Structure formats: structure tokens, C-alpha cells
Amino acid sequence: MLTEETAVDGREPRELAGRNVSMLTQKTAVVTGSTSGIGLAIARSLAASGANVVLNGFGEVAAAQAEVAGCATAGARVVYHPADMARADEIAALVEFAGAEFGGVDVLINNAGIQHVASIEGFPVERWDAILAVNLTSAFHTTRLVLPYMRGQNWGRIVNVASVHGLVASTHKAAYVAAKHGLVGLTKVTALETARTGVTCNAVCPGWVQTPLVERQVEARAEQDHSSAAAARAALLGEKQPSGSFVTTQQLAAMVGFLCSEAASEVRGVAWAMDGGWTAQ
Numbered sequence: 001m002l003t004e005e006t007a008v009d010g011r012e013p014r015e016l017a018g019r020n021v022s023m024l025t026q027k028t029a030v031v032t033g034s035t036s037g038i039g040l041a042i043a044r045s046l047a048a049s050g051a052n053v054v055l056n057g058f059g060e061v062a063a064a065q066a067e068v069a070g071c072a073t074a075g076a077r078v079v080y081h082p083a084d085m086a087r088a089d090e091i092a093a094l095v096e097f098a099g100a101e102f103g104g105v106d107v108l109i110n111n112a113g114i115q116h117v118a119s120i121e122g123f124p125v126e127r128w129d130a131i132l133a134v135n136l137t138s139a140f141h142t143t144r145l146v147l148p149y150m151r152g153q154n155w156g157r158i159v160n161v162a163s164v165h166g167l168v169a170s171t172h173k174a175a176y177v178a179a180k181h182g183l184v185g186l187t188k189v190t191a192l193e194t195a196r197t198g199v200t201c202n203a204v205c206p207g208w209v210q211t212p213l214v215e216r217q218v219e220a221r222a223e224q225d226h227s228s229a230a231a232a233r234a235a236l237l238g239e240k241q242p243s244g245s246f247v248t249t250q251q252l253a254a255m256v257g258f259l260c261s262e263a264a265s266e267v268r269g270v271a272w273a274m275d276g277g278w279t280a281q
């Protein structure tokens, strides 16, 4: 039985625990879509764990970079690349940039995502294409481009930010649900193809998290119901999330941190829900 006093692989538990805390020092993490919401929180947490971080995404770039740099441990650097994750050539440029800056990508967080809410018959074709490109195909490109380096050093962590919609469906989200189910499938294939290596790939599946992506759905719901934003938030949570509370970006970042740790080296190909009970129903 493994107790606190038991040495693992000849090392003392305290040494292993210490390694978990500092294991991202001198490692490099790429977090796609990290100028906002969940990606920004994950970037902050990885920088605080000692990693160099490559930010990506649109919008308030300077503010995001300053925020993440403010969390970084001494010696870690935070840089930004503007790749549009809908474009294969720009994704390749992002991975090349990370390699040129830091030597390679040790931790890949596929987080960039967009949403559009409409019935299948009314779904704009260009929105379908964009959601599949950003939420699913981008992860295929980043993964295929970082794997040779990770395999070469026999260590790597890939975390795909999927969704409860990678596990179950809701109406009016055909493209998003299809893309997130696809991302969970890609996670499993990547995990199997790397199973005999020190590279792991897993997905996290959040329920409702209060970010700009969800606030746009709150506004649409408030307009539809002629209600306040607070009432719309309560209605959205009430329909799907038994806890009645939003998952926080910090809670998700902590789960991603665990998946990047040494303790998670045999967690492979899971789609880990953090959803206030949504998928337990």
C-alpha cells in the first residue's frame, strides 16, 4: 500500500510533491484563445507554475499579456502570437514561433472556441464551418505539429478544452456539439497513439462558466424572455446545471494544472467533466 511514508521509484514523497509544484519551470505552454475567459485563467495558472506561456487570441491582447506576466514566476516569459485558429497556415506559424522563442512546446492547451445558437435548418453554413475550424480542426493541427517535439523528449501534456457538449447534446448548438464530440474523440485517439510515451492527452468538459462566450447567450436569453440578465443567468443554470452555480475559470485552471502534473502521468484519454452535476442527470 502506498502511504505517505512510502518511497515511489526510489524517491521520497516529499521530493515527488516538490516536483509537482515546480514541474513546469523551464517548460513552455501554448494556450490557444487565452486573451479571455477560461484560456486566460489557464494561462495565468501555468505562468504561476513556472512555465513560459505563449498567449493567443483576439481582443484585449495587451491587458491579457500584462495580467499573465503579472502572475509569472521569476525567469518565465509571456509572449503572444496572433494566429487565427481557423487557419492552418497561421497555426503552423504559431507553433514555429513557440519553437523559435523557447525551443519547443511542452504543454499544449487547445482552448480557443466560438459558439453560435440556431436550429439546424436555420444554421448559417459559414458559422458551421467556422465553429468546426476553431473548436475542432485547430486542435488537430496544433497536436500534429507539437507531437514530434514531445515524442522526441518523451514528455508532453495536451489538454483539450471540450465541454459538457462533448458528452451530451443540447438543441440549437449543432456545430458546437458536433465539434466538441469530435474533440473528445480526437483526445482519445491522441491518448492511444501516445500511450507508451511520456506524452498524455486529456479533455476537460466544463458546464456553464461565466465568461464572455456565455454572457452573449445570457443577453440573447434575456432578450428572448424579456427578463433581466440575472434572471436569464438563473434560467440557463436552472435548466441544465443542478448546482445552480457557475463553474469558475479558476476551478478549471486548477484541474488543467493537475492534468499537467507528474501525478497525472497515467491519466490518458479522459473527458473530465466539471459541470455542477450537468452530465450526472
Ligand code: NAD
Residues within 6 Å of the ligand: 032, 033, 034, 035, 036, 037, 038, 039, 056, 057, 058, 059, 083, 084, 085, 086, 111, 112, 113, 114, 134, 135, 161, 162, 163, 164, 205, 206, 207, 208, 209, 210, 211, 212, 213, 214
Ligand atoms: P471566451 O469567448 O471568453 O474566450 C474565447 C477565446 O478564444 C478568446 O481569447 C478569443 O479571442 C479566442 N478565439 C476565438 N476565436 C479565435 C480564433 N479564430 N483564433 C484564435 N483565438 C480565437 O470563451 P470561454 O468561455 O473562455 O471559452 C473557452 C473555451 O471553453 C472554448 O473552447 C469553449 O467552447 C469552452 N467552454 C466554455 C464554456 C463556458 O460556459 N464558458 C463551457 C464549456 C466549454
